[in-house]
Amino acid sequence: MADALSSLGKAMFDDVPWEALEMGNGMAVMAQKLPSAVLQRFNEPPGPALNAGGRCLITGDPTPEEDQKVIADAIFTWARELGAIDFAHWFFPLRGGCGAVGGMLGAFKRDTLIDLEFGSKFVTKPMKACLPHERLFQGETDGSSFPNGGLRVTHSAAAFTTWDRASPPFVTDKCLYIPCAFVTHFGKCIDEKTPLLRSMDAVKTSGLRLLKAINIGTDAKTMHSYLGWEQEFFVLSAALYKARPDLVNTGRTLFGKLPTRHQQGDLNYFQPIPGKVQELLDIVQAEMLKVGCPMAVKHNEVAPGQHEMSPVFRTANVSCDSNVLFMEVMNREAAKLGLQVLFHEKPFAGINGSGKHANWSVGTDTGLNFFYPGKNEAGAKLYVTAIACLAYGLAQYNEMVRCTVAHSGNDHRLGAQESPNLGFEQFVESIVKGGDLLGYKAEKKKQETGCSAAMHIEANVEDRNRTAPFPFCGNRFEFRAVGSSQNCCLPVMVCNAVMSAGMAHLAGLVEGGMSHRDAVAKVFQENKHVIFTGNGYSAEWPVEAQKRGLPNLNTTPKAVATWNSEKNKKLFETLKIYTAEETEARQEVMYENYISALCCEVETMIQMTETGFLPACAKDLEKYKGVEKLAGNRKAIYDSIIDQLEKLKAAFEKKPHSSLSEEATYLCDSIKPQMAALRAAVDKAEGASWRTLLAGPGG
Numbered sequence: 001m002a003d004a005l006s007s008l009g010k011a012m013f014d015d016v017p018w019e020a021l022e023m024g025n026g027m028a029v030m031a032q033k034l035p036s037a038v039l040q041r042f043n044e045p046p047g048p049a050l051n052a053g054g055r056c057l058i059t060g061d062p063t064p065e066e067d068q069k070v071i072a073d074a075i076f077t078w079a080r081e082l083g084a085i086d087f088a089h090w091f092f093p094l095r096g097g098c099g100a101v102g103g104m105l106g107a108f109k110r111d112t113l114i115d116l117e118f119g120s121k122f123v124t125k126p127m128k129a130c131l132p133h134e135r136l137f138q139g140e141t142d143g144s145s146f147p148n149g150g151l152r153v154t155h156s157a158a159a160f161t162t163w164d165r166a167s168p169p170f171v172t173d174k175c176l177y178i179p180c181a182f183v184t185h186f187g188k189c190i191d192e193k194t195p196l197l198r199s200m201d202a203v204k205t206s207g208l209r210l211l212k213a214i215n216i217g218t219d220a221k222t223m224h225s226y227l228g229w230e231q232e233f234f235v236l237s238a239a240l241y242k243a244r245p246d247l248v249n250t251g252r253t254l255f256g257k258l259p260t261r262h263q264q265g266d267l268n269y270f271q272p273i274p275g276k277v278q279e280l281l282d283i284v285q286a287e288m289l290k291v292g293c294p295m296a297v298k299h300n301e302v303a304p305g306q307h308e309m310s311p312v313f314r315t316a317n318v319s320c321d322s323n324v325l326f327m328e329v330m331n332r333e334a335a336k337l338g339l340q341v342l343f344h345e346k347p348f349a350g351i352n353g354s355g356k357h358a359n360w361s362v363g364t365d366t367g368l369n370f371f372y373p374g375k376n377e378a379g380a381k382l383y384v385t386a387i388a389c390l391a392y393g394l395a396q397y398n399e400m401v402r403c404t405v406a407h408s409g410n411d412h413r414l415g416a417q418e419s420p421n422l423g424f425e426q427f428v429e430s431i432v433k434g435g436d437l438l439g440y441k442a443e444k445k446k447q448e449t450g451c452s453a454a455m456h457i458e459a460n461v462e463d464r465n466r467t468a469p470f471p472f473c474g475n476r477f478e479f480r481a482v483g484s485s486q487n488c489c490l491p492v493m494v495c496n497a498v499m500s501a502g503m504a505h506l507a508g509l510v511e512g513g514m515s516h517r518d519a520v521a522k523v524f525q526e527n528k529h530v531i532f533t534g535n536g537y538s539a540e541w542p543v544e545a546q547k548r549g550l551p552n553l554n555t556t557p558k559a560v561a562t563w564n565s566e567k568n569k570k571l572f573e574t575l576k577i578y579t580a581e582e583t584e585a586r587q588e589v590m591y592e593n594y595i596s597a598l599c600c601e602v603e604t605m606i607q608m609t610e611t612g613f614l615p616a617c618a619k620d621l622e623k624y625k626g627v628e629k630l631a632g633n634r635k636a637i638y639d640s641i642i643d644q645l646e647k648l649k650a651a652f653e654k655k656p657h658s659s660l661s662e663e664a665t666y667l668c669d670s671i672k673p674q675m676a677a678l679r680a681a682v683d684k685a686e687g688a689s690w691r692t693l694l695a696g697p698g699g
């Protein structure tokens with residue numbers, strides 16, 4: 001036993017480079033290598049949270065040029081030690097659209113770590129290995145070649161990458177990655193990251209204002225928002241994947257009958273991970289650790305071939321970065337093993353889809369978590385206050401939250417009702433009726449198991465509601481509606497935005513002379529309709545939600561149409577997250593991504609039917625020449641494929657081009673049902689003669 005345990009321990013420590021955690025973290029390295037004055041100016045010693053930002057980051061001041069040089073040199077030396085030959089500004093353009101197969105990846109181009117050396121009249125050694133400071137902090141590229149919602153055009157295309165100084169650079173695949181924001185020549189954002197960073201500033205401004213107003217935790221110097229993602233995905237053989245044009249083109253199967261054996265009995269959930277997949281996940285876990293991102297959990301999910309991994313949570317920007325990197329590393333390492341990872345939200349109809357739960361919270365540099373029902377009075381009061389702020393944000397900006405998870409892939413998986421779930425509905429009622437803010441206890445509850453061998457359990461304060469898209473999880477909220485292929489930046493940005501709106505609103509009431517208690521009661525009174533503890537999957541909930549006046553934006557075009565409302569634009573402007581122009585641009589990109597994804601799906605469907613299924617049907621019928629009776633109703637079934645195909649082609653040709661919203665709405669309302677009809681016909685044929693159809697026309 002002891003031997004077995006020690007060899008298990010040895011294997012764990014041998015295989016995974018735990019010590020890499022410190023080494024792989026650019027911020028930790030800077031903390032070790034930089035002169036203390038430079039470090040202090042840049043980044044005070046990290047706070048309680050991993051990588052929490054420092055002085056320049058708190059004030060937003062530029063890093064002085066002399067400091068930039070010292071920092072660039074330190075990073076260069078470290079990157080070379082880790083084997084880097086290139087560096088790259090790594091950023092998140094607004095790419096969406098079809099091909100979310102590998103997830104929403106980052107953009108970068110690799111530059112060598114060798115530069116010309118100027119400064120001497122007689123150049124004897126013109127080349128030097130280095131990372132020039134100006135290239136660490138800034139890069140330039142063509143903004144018109146990335147989706148930009150009309151903010152860039154070919155004749156005025158300049159766009160800049162600029163280092164997100166609160167996110168540590170890292171080395172992977174022999175390249176020093178520098179996580180960046182991406183803005184136009186005029187500083188307008190055309191990426192996912194910049195609005196998130198701006199929203200983190202908004203949390204800081206509104207959060208500190210609230211703390212001051214309610215006189216709690218006033219020693220805080222700054223606030224952070226945190227994210228811990230849970231990434232679901234499918235893994236399959238790369239060879240099988242490549243044989244499916246629909247998977248390759250669109251990330252999901254556009255055809256395919258539900259197999260007789262699928263996910264009945266929930267047998268797959270938490271089963272042992274299949275060997276080859278386990279190998280992949282172990283490799284990825286080690287790779288993530290090397291760049292300073294410890295993974296926390298890996299397990300099988302509900303559907304066959306479906307799995308999940310999640311890291312330890314970190315500041316929101318760093319965690320968003322690590323999620324994109326995770327998808328990139330998964331793709332890279334899977335290819336080496338002959339595997340393919342699918343990050344699409346619904347690769348296979350009829351079985352579970354994949355999400356990316358975004359566990360989110362906000363807190364101070366002094367360690368106060370706003371969503372932890374604290375053990376002392378101040379903590380308890382802060383918690384109820386924060387929930388009131390969030391309820392305000394979600395109630396007032398429900399549609400905005402919905403938009404952040406609206407895209408073609410997610411339409412296959414979302415029920416689309418937004419409502420936080422809090423077991424403390426009654427407590428809210430008591431506050432509204434005049435009760436004290438301190439009536440809610442965070443104590444765990446003891447529950448007996450009913451047998452002597454297994455000890456009692458310490459149950460959390462709140463039961464978990466798996467039907468709510470935004471449940472409370474004891475110290476955080478879990479935004480469950482985020483799609484598996486998505487970049488987390490937009491959903492987390494909007495969580496931050498609506499929370500900031502709530503914090504500013506409540507602070508305003510107190511600053512205006514209202515008591516803390518009354519302000520919380522008033523905010524609950526006006527917004528408690530978003531708090532719901534029942535079954536969000538039940539047939540009653542949509543009816544109840546409608547009664548409460550909650551919108552049901554059940555498709556992407558319906559949701560996206562609400563994005564640029566005056567109310568949203570005003571909030572984004574007040575919080576300095578988006579200008580009105582940037583809000584509009586983002587909407588345009590959302591429509592474009594939706595349209596391009598659907599058009600690609602339609603065209604792939606047509607092609608697969610014409611070049612694959614119809615010839616296979618003809619071949620199958622040949623077999624029954626002279627024995628027509630044995631063919632049964634195959635001919636009728638195969639003929640119906642042609643009918644549905646022709647209808648789809650005709651409808652697709654009539655697609656309007658008047659405006660993006662009309663085009664998107666038409667694709668959603670008129671084309672999607674016809675795609676489903678064609679699929680149904682083909683899937684029925686597969687049922688009639690699956691061997692022939694699977695083998696394709698040649699087989």
Ligand code: ADP
Pocket residue numbers: 226227228229230296297310311312313314359360361369475476478
């Ligand atoms: P679940 O029980 O929901 O399956 P997991 O353990 O798989 O939970 O994932 C929970 C995620 O939430 C992890 O990434 C974890 O680090 C993160 N998390 C925990 N506390 C917080 C917090 N206060 N803020 C943000 N994320 C958190």
Ligand code: MG
Pocket residue numbers: 230357478
């Ligand atoms: Mg979870």
